[in-house]
Amino acid sequence: MRRGFLKNANTPKTKNSEVPTIQDSLAGLKIAGGIEIHGQPLDLGDRIRSDQAPIVCTLPPNAKPDEPVSVCLIWPETTELLQNTQGFPQPLRPQPNEATYRVGESPGKGMGLFAARDLKQGDFILSERALLLTTLSLPLPHSRFAEGASQSDGRVVVPATFNSLDDFERHMKTLVDQMRPVNREAFMSLTVARPHTTDGSGPIHGRIRTNGCSISNLRPGPPGQWKGSDGQYGAILEKISRLNHSCSPNTQSHFDKASLSHSLFAVRDIAVGEELTNNYTPLLDSALQREWSLKSYGIVCRCEACLDPRTSDPRRRRLNNLAPNPAQWILDPRLPDDLIVKQCLEQILLIEKEKLHASRTLYMALSILLIAHVCLGDAKQASFCAARLQRVTWVPYVEKVKLGELLDPASPAYAKRRLWRTRIDRAKAARLFDSHECVVRAFSEFIDPLAFPLVEA
């Protein structure tokens, strides 16, 4: 999970003229699966047509009184997206039988979460629905909002004429008022940290800024319709929002649309008592870039990587630059046979050294390493990769690829995969693959197609 929205007073900044319209094509869309979502359009006066305004609703629809719910502010297109999500609304994933975490004080960081027992890489820690799930952009009355704010010494300076923070606070209060009393109490007991106590944010908006986790897979409408942070969503959660930041985090969460919930996983082995952490900044950024973005949370990070950037920065840079291209390698016999294996092993080594298991690079490196061993006809090494990939439970793609049958190196499943021995059997490669795209399509036997853009040339 990455934080990093509503960091400063520059957001939200949707202008009236930029407010997206509901596409005509969506107007008569049928609900394929789930239950219909009902809600009240947010009252934004004459800023937007009421059928285009974001909707205030409690989700999932038809929740039982004892079922966790989220108060939401979502664009109409997101309503369609959810209703058309297979399985929506699915129940919350049951919590682990044995306690996995406890809330406690973390010296110098306020409250935090700690491991209540030894956790293994891939262990499921908890799942929860957000107390509040909200769009991060609203059509605002003053289109010059963004230009009006400026920053000095990392502190947001808000001009006297600037009234949009009040506006956002007022609308967010509408949502908080709709929470169940127990959820409202949990929300209001979350921390508001500097600089959100001093930048003009109200008590609700301040809590959203300090505790919000961005959600990337709810963006409504076709790609490109929404720019920058417009169309992005944020979630404020009772437990996951208590996670403090580390540049080498030991947990990762993902948001599942069907159950409308976040699930948290251990990305490496964690000893009982160790603090659970996640990242608020991109992990492969330099220490200087991370220092800058963490300022917006009032954080001066003292992790190993920040204290020793001369060792850490080159490793993270190398990890970012190493981009194994298995499709090109399969097609070009002039490239060394061990090229991809070497590159992936180097990535994995750097990940171990920097403790960057939460980075998606681990998933990509293991998947590409598996593909390379299959292409080389090495089922033994491929089966080790499949076993390691199975523990990368925090990447939702992993569930979608059939790895189980690859755990046994003697499995006949290997010979059935199109890529089997294609690096050494050139005649087979020539017969099956006449283009880069054709090879990439065959990767779907090992990597979810949604991850493909990362491995294309």
Ligand SMILES: C[S@@+](CC[C@H](N)C(=O)[O-])C[C@H]1O[C@@H](n2cnc3c(N)ncnc32)[C@H](O)[C@@H]1O
């Ligand atoms: C989402 S809250 C995390 C939970 C919070 N510590 C609490 O008491 O509820 C984010 C805030 O926690 C503090 N924090 C998080 N990570 C930190 C770190 N690595 N070092 C210092 N403070 C940190 C900062 O005040 C930050 O704005």
